[in-house]
Amino acid sequence: MAENHIIDLEEQKNDLGKVEISPEVIEVIAGIASSEVDGVATMRGNFATGVAERLGRKNHGKGVKVELKEDGIVVDVSVIIIYGVSIPEVAKKIQSNVKQALQTMTGIDLEAVNVHVVGVQFEAQTEPQEVTEE
Template sequence: MSGSIQITEAALASLIGLTAHEIPGVVGMAPANLKEGLSRVLGRANVSEGVVIGKEGGKFTADIYVVAAYGVSIPTVARNIVERVEHVTKTYAGIELAAARVHAMGVQRV
């Protein structure tokens, strides 16, 4: 069988956003566009809005904007997000990220 499979940046952003959303301690995604502010926490329907895909050295990068639950260790949550996102993108999409960066944009009581 010949041919190729292409995964769009939008599909990759959705995969990463859904993965991050499932990590304990993540309340939701935050808009990557700071003009929108933190007035809204993005639910599952808008998870890709909290992910910015870039390129570094020919590989994809992901900047992931999250809102953490009050009382959790933000560094631990961020580490868990990075580990899970790297695993999922490699396993489900066949893509190794050059970098996955987590940005805690806010904290919210659950």
């Protein structure tokens, strides 16, 4: 989950006021941008997001973590990919898509977009195989 800080866009200050963007907004934008990439089966969420989705509530920020650091903003994306795709190519497309979407929609420059491939989905299965964290 995102930290409870507001991102203050200093360069967006003008006579009308200032613009603040919640980290949850960045999570949603990054989540949608990641899931649009060909080769991504699903985003990885936790137990709570899985329950919420089964109850009909869509969580577009699932699988995305935003960290506000002194050097800039770091986005971590956890994905499950489709078996047979090139993992390095898909990861690079995710990084590019997330960076471009956030730059276009918010004007925010990212320090890093880290992609974590946590599982592979096979065509014959309905549920993805996740790698267990140790």
